[in-house]
Amino acid sequence: MTSVVIIGGGPGGYEAALVANQLGAQVTVIDRDGLGGSAVLTDCVPSKTLIATAEVMTDMAAAPELGIHFRDSEGDTATNVVADLAQVNARVKLLAAAQSADIEGRLTRRGIRIIKGTGRLGSGAGRGGGDVIATLASGAEETVHADAVLIATGAHPRVLATAQPDGERILTWEQVYGLTETPTHMIVVGSGVTGAEFASAYLALGIEVTLVSSRDRVLPGEDADAAGVLQDVLERRGMNILSQSRMQGVTRDGDTVTVTLSDGRTVTGSHCILALGSVPNTEGLGLEEAGVKLDDGGFILIDKVSRTTAPGVYAAGDCVGGFMLASTAAMAGRIAMRHFLGDGVQPMDLKQIASNVFTSPEIATVGWSQAAVDNGEVQAEVVKLDLQGNPRAKMQGIKDGFVKLIARPGSGVVIGGVVVGPRASELIHPISLAVAANLTVDQVANTFTVYPSLSGSIAEAARRLHQVG
Structure with missing residues (x-):
């Protein structure tokens, strides 16, 4: 039986595992953090669950225009609608854990083996078949033979030496769900998709937000007309957007966070989210030794059917860069397995990828x-x-x-x-x-x-x- 080993259990990994299993392969998934990966546990599912609450708050703010009013038992008009961030984040983490468990159960029921640990390419890998070494939490190692390997190890938030997260008030986007108290002033550094989504969500939750953007507008990589509409809406709702303002560093003094800009200006708040891009998880995987080429940013180079430069080694998801979307990762993983196992496959067409920014x-x-x-x-x-x-x-x-x-x-x-x-x-x-x-x-x-x-x-x-x- 053809054996496939997948390193990483995010969308690129678990969707590939299901396809390979369907096509008759013996499949092993080596996963470190939990099935679903960052998309389910710390990124896509959690952020969109938080945003779902923000959407309700936005709708409620517009309710009076539609003739809906909130009154207490005495008939007086209610003046404040508030979100309990501790409850919101508890729900976020509960849903993420449940989704991860659902994915793991689905793979297990299909007979897919799951090894909890980290993986790296071993002897013979990159030559059309070889070994993958799994390191378990205990430190013990297990060697698994693979006719093909899929690398789906994802990426992690980029940070700077001058802006180190502490997990309490200076946060990456993966750490915000530990907040139990509502920030009084959230500073979001970075106006790309992640920064814009969190800035929009926290603004809708009734929190003062300052968005620090090094570019001349929010969402510089998106349609200019669309970005213009969003920026107008956010500013109309009270967001302070600092355009063409590059962050120099972030420091904390007790309950106060200070963001210093390159021109010497400072912005103070209670919390700061760093949305500075992503770094691929490609170190320590034995890629170079196997002949897998990386670009200057450390992302894995692949072709349109997810092949790397090493025979028998494929890659999918955020570790390859490009469209860093769960849907793209899943499609690339499916394509990889269909290609390797001889099923009908259509190379990925980047012009057919639909993407969405979950702002308001x-x-x-x-x-x-x-x-x-x-x-x-x-x-x-x-x-x-x-x-x-x-x-x-x-x-x-x-x-x-x-x-x-x-x-x-x-x-x-x-x-x-x-x-x-x-x-x-x-x-x-x-x-x-x-x-x-x-x-x-x-x-x-x-x-x-x-x-x-x-x-x-x-x-x-x-x-x-x-x-x-």
Whole structure:
């Protein structure tokens, strides 16, 4: 029986394990922290659970506009809605642990062996078959033969010598769920996806937030129109955004945290979250000895079917960089196993990856971007339709957001799109289907939508891109 060893039990690892098992391989997963990896235990699932609470708080803030008022038993109007952060974080950790246990149970029921420990490539690895060495918590070692190995070891938060987390008031995004007291002023350093999501969430929970951004706007890597809407909303809700402000260091004095900027300015608060990017977990795995090449940042180099430069060694997930998404990791892991085990496989197409920023409002994107159109990388026509004209949006009190479609001139084939608004993560799916299936704007426009619905704006944007003649 063909043997597969997977190092790392995150989305890239456990999804690969399920596929390899389905295809008849003998599968061993070596996992250190718990099935589901950081996506389930310290990153995606926890952060989105926290954000779910923040969404309810945002909805409640808008309730009076819809005719909903909160009154106590005496008939007086309630003036404050508060979130119990200790209870919120307890729920976050409970759900994360339950999800991890569900994944472990699923693998165990399928007969997949799970070794709790760390793994590294051993003798013969990278030559089309070899050994993987598992180091257990006790320090004991076990050698497992593998015809193929998948590296899915993930990444960890980047920190600086001048900004060291203490796990109490200076925090990485993995440490925030230990908070039991509500911060009075949260300083978030970094305006990428992680920083923007936490800044938006804590603001919605009623906490004063300052966002320190080294760039000229929030979310510099996202659609400029979308980022502009989000920044306007966050500032309107009271967030202090310090643009073009690079952090020099972070210090703590008792209950006060001070962030020093490179121009000498300082910002003080009760807590600070460092959202400075990720470092791949690729050290100590025996990669170089096996012939696995890394880029300058330490990320593993792979091709479109997840192969590394060493025969029989594949990689998936955050340890390879690129789109650091749970969905991308899972797809790359599945592709790796299908390729190795001879099943039908379609190489990953980066232009079909849908991603979402879970801020309020959400920002979802897929395919070619507006920036690529503007700089001449691709020829396309673009239509942007604000949601404030959508009847369902009016009913729900939605004032911010839009739908943007990007299509090739002449053929009208949809090659990209952006959605900004509540539940954009759900609304992007029909656009993703159009991109993946090479649908034209006319095909999208001529598909029935429910009236009234936010998805009606997608069809309307498609109608505006109709090719006459």
